Amino acid sequence: MSDAAAAKVLFEITEDKVDTGLRGFPTSYVRTSAVDPDDGVSYVGYPIEDIAYIEPEAAVYLLFHKNLPNADQLGAFKADLARRATLDPRVVTMLGNLPKDGHPMEWLMAGLNYMGMLTKTGNFREDGLNMIARSSELIANIFRLREGWGAPIASKPELGLVENMVHMLGVPGGDTGKLTRLLRIYYVIHMDHGGGNLSTFTGKAIASGLADQYSSMVGAMAALYGPLHGRANQECLEFVKKVSDATGGRADGDAVEAFVRKELASGGKLFGFGHAVLRAEDPRARVQYKLGEEICGDDPLFKICALLRERGVKVLKENVKIQNPYPNVDAVSGSLTNACGLTDPEYYTVLFGFARIAGIAAQIVDERTVARGGKGVPIYRPEDVVKDQPFRRLEQ
Numbered sequence: 563m564s565d566a567a568a569a570k571v572l573f574e575i576t577e578d579k580v581d582t583g584l585r586g587f588p589t590s591y592v593r594t595s596a597v598d599p600d601d602g603v604s605y606v607g608y609p610i611e612d613i614a615y616i617e618p619e620a621a622v623y624l625l626f627h628k629n630l631p632n633a634d635q636l637g638a639f640k641a642d643l644a645r646r647a648t649l650d651p652r653v654v655t656m657l658g659n660l661p662k663d664g665h666p667m668e669w670l671m672a673g674l675n676y677m678g679m680l681t682k683t684g685n686f687r688e689d690g691l692n693m694i695a696r697s698s699e700l701i702a703n704i705f706r707l708r709e710g711w712g713a714p715i716a717s718k719p720e721l722g723l724v725e726n727m728v729h730m731l732g733v734p735g736g737d738t739g740k741l742t743r744l745l746r747i748y749y750v751i752h753m754d755h756g757g758g759n760l761s762t763f764t765g766k767a768i769a770s771g772l773a774d775q776y777s778s779m780v781g782a783m784a785a786l787y788g789p790l791h792g793r794a795n796q797e798c799l800e801f802v803k804k805v806s807d808a809t810g811g812r813a814d815g816d817a818v819e820a821f822v823r824k825e826l827a828s829g830g831k832l833f834g835f836g837h838a839v840l841r842a843e844d845p846r847a848r849v850q851y852k853l854g855e856e857i858c859g860d861d862p863l864f865k866i867c868a869l870l871r872e873r874g875v876k877v878l879k880e881n882v883k884i885q886n887p888y889p890n891v892d893a894v895s896g897s898l899t900n901a902c903g904l905t906d907p908e909y910y911t912v913l914f915g916f917a918r919i920a921g922i923a924a925q926i927v928d929e930r931t932v933a934r935g936g937k938g939v940p941i942y943r944p945e946d947v948v949k950d951q952p953f954r955r956l957e958q
């Protein structure tokens with residue numbers, strides 16, 4: 563029997579699978595994380611609700627090494643990241659010349675692209691780790707320069723990836739302690755979500771043509787920029803504000819429910835609810851609701867989120883056609899970020915990108931250097947089904 567004939571049947575290709583955005587098709591082995599429709603994401607076997615509170619660098623180590631570090635390994639890994647962390651100053655100069663009306667995600671793509679031109683080594687692992695280490699400074703400068711908060715603040719990489727980013731942000735009037743607490747958890751829970759999410763899939767597809775890690779990440783971030791993917795977190799806070807405005811800013815369950823019903827009846831949607839894969843409440847949302855109770859339980863927008871969690875789910879459940887009426891990772895992240903001093907939702911996808919860069923880089927390293935006994939996955943080249951193209955000839 564040939565290998566192909568002996569292979570396990572994972573799915574059947576029938577015509578109804580075409581034009582479904584590859585729903586249900588396994589495209590690659592993934593070693594960093596798994597997404598279960600009911601239990602949500604786990605990182606190398608650890609449920610996200612266990613892993614959410616570990617050090618951000620320990621989570622990066624886990625995705626790269628497939629094991630949690632012991633104290634010595636974590637210390638050495640943090641020192642290695644700190645040693646790699648200096649961003650080429652020419653990237654900061656280039657950012658300073660970008661148009662302020664460019665979206666922060668466009669700035670992120672420009673920054674990563676320029677970083678690649680200036681400093682890539684061509685080694686997927688080295689470039690991945692360098693990019694992760696330098697992303698703290700890159701992200702902080704995107705905020706500072708685009709917002710005109712003043713000259714860049716000197717990097718202190720020994721603080722840690724997230725702590726250094728918050729230090730370099732220098733949010734005017736911000737509560738650094740609260741923001742750091744939030745972003746450490748935010749960074750860990752947004753890092754990875756299986757291999758089929760659009761940004762990760764795109765990054766790996768680009769890398770399969772042997773474009774370098776930076777170019778692959780630019781493409782991945784372009785995918786994340788879409789409102790159906792990462793930019794949904796920006797739209798979620800805008801939606802929560804709309805609910806707040808429509809209900810007079812009152813934390814009133816009945817008013818929120820009435821708004822939800824009206825919104826759905828007029829063809830609108832509940833931002834932050836449902837998911838392409840999940841069929842239950844996203845555990846990453848649960849982690850954030852719990853954190854919100856602790857750090858900003860009295861925040862008016864957080865209260866609206868808590869009511870949407872209760873009343874939104876209730877209303878969505880009345881429609882039997884809705885497969886997942888539950889909140890996802892974006893439902894409350896913007897309200898927490900807002901309550902901790904980063905109030906402009908345009909930047910939220912950049913924070914998502916800050917975290918997701920680590921997961922995508924780790925998956926690209928696996929696909930390029932571990933898969934198929936180290937040979938790497940071949941260039942992505944899926945099949946298509948020809949439609950509406952009858953054979954014809956040019957009239958002579």
Ligand code: MLT
Pocket residue numbers: 754755758759760838839891
């Ligand atoms: C997520 O984090 O939920 C995603 O990247 C979306 C997905 O998994 O498709």
